[in-house]
Each structure stands twice: as C-alpha cells, then as structure tokens.
Amino acid sequence: MKLATWNVNSLGVRLPQVLDWLTANPVDVLALQELKLTDEKFPADAFTAAGYHAHWFGQKTYNGVALLSRTPATDVIKNIPGFDDDMSRVITGTVDGVRVIGAYFPNGQEPGSDKFEYKMEWLTALRRWVKEELAAHPKLVLMGDYNITFDEDDVWDPANLEGTIHCTEEERYHLRALIALGLTDSHRLFEQPAKSFSWWDYRDAGFRRNRGMRIDHILVSHALRPSVTACTIDKTPRKNERPSDHAPVVVDLVP
C-alpha cells in the first residue's frame, strides 16, 4: 500500500500534473492540500476517470484539502471536531483499514503575529483530536503540509533561518508533541539524501540551488511502523513547467 501527500498550490492550475503524476505513481491514497477552489469546482470526474474515489473540502482562494483513494474511504470527517475554524484544512477517512488524516497546517506567517497564535491554537486542537483518533484507530497515518521543520537538518540555511517561521521552538514543540502521542516520522526511518527538502521557494532559483525546507511529513502510528518499507520525496514534478512549490512525499506499507 502506497500513500502520498502533495501540496499542489492550486488544483485548478495543477490538475494535469496531478493526473500525470498518478499515472506514473498509482498510489493507493493521495492527500492534496491547497486546492484553492470551492467545492463545486472540484474536478471529481477527472479523478473518477483516473480510477480514484475522492472526498474534498474546498475553499475559495485559500486552503482546501482532498483525499483520493483507489478503494472508497469511509467515516470521512472534515476539519477538527470541536475546533471552530472557518478554514478548510483537514480531511480524514478510513481506507483499507488505515485511518488517514490529510492536513494543511497553518503557515503562521511570523512569530508573534495573529496568524502565529492561530497556528498554535490549531496545533493544540489537532493534537487533542489526533490523540482520540489514535485510541480509536491504532493504524493511523497523519500526513500533509505541516509547515514545520523538525530541526536544522530540514532547513537549507539553519543558522540564518533559526527562529523564523517553520523553524521556531514553539512550532517544533508541537511537532514533537504529535510524535509523543505515538507517531513516527517515516522519512527518518530510512537513510535519506543529505539536504532532503519537500518545498523550495519560487523566488531566487530556490529549487535549482536546493534552498528549501522539509515541511511535508508522513507520520505513522506505532502499529503501522513495522510495515513501513520506504519513504521518499519525489522531486520530479518540481521540475515541471509551472510546478507547485512543494514535492509529493510517498510512503510504502506492506500488509
């Protein structure tokens, strides 16, 4: 079983690339973030034709998430129960016995800003809810655009970016607290190339110079951890014309 996450930065623009990628990488589950379109504009027919069931939770201009799967997802939930939020950031479903949470974590903009405070509140609410989901569904995957780096290995210039957004101690505390619920970072279960990133700024030739960060993660529960055989970042679509600024991350599970 292969599961993947990809922030596509506008599904309206990126749909052809997503379909091409699925043809080349027929994963069982794909979580998408930053659809940037309303529900009625979601291209459900294109995904049906590609052999995928889809659930989506759109929003105009910003945010928006979807969950695609080869077999139908059940028990689908949108956003974080009990957390009032006017942004579409989370979609959850059970696929082939695995509870899959796809999430677009808040950016936070700048430490100390209102958006940063919202990010902290959102992270607290997410953790409370994921704890409950884990208790109910031991086989769980939490994947998406976390907008948080674990440590300096996830940052192209850690000295200069220390304490800036995605690299603050407050954000990393929340990421470690998610791990402490009983989750593991799939990426670091395996040897990875040095300076493995999942996002590169469009500006200043970020991708060509590998000036990026690893902020897209696939966390797996302890019950699934022994099943994980690989975790890779696919930089191929970042080389497309008009690419997303994020690359897909893929995890392989054996039954």
Added chain:
DNA sequence: ATGCCGGGAGATTCCCGA
C-alpha cells in the same frame, strides 16, 4: 534584495504563501 516567484481576486495592484 521575502520589493525577487506564483496563485487568486479582480483591478491595472493587493494579499498571501513559506
């Protein structure tokens, strides 16, 4: 040079992302 690129809204420039 995060005033740098790119998407969206919708207006001829802005907000936002990371």
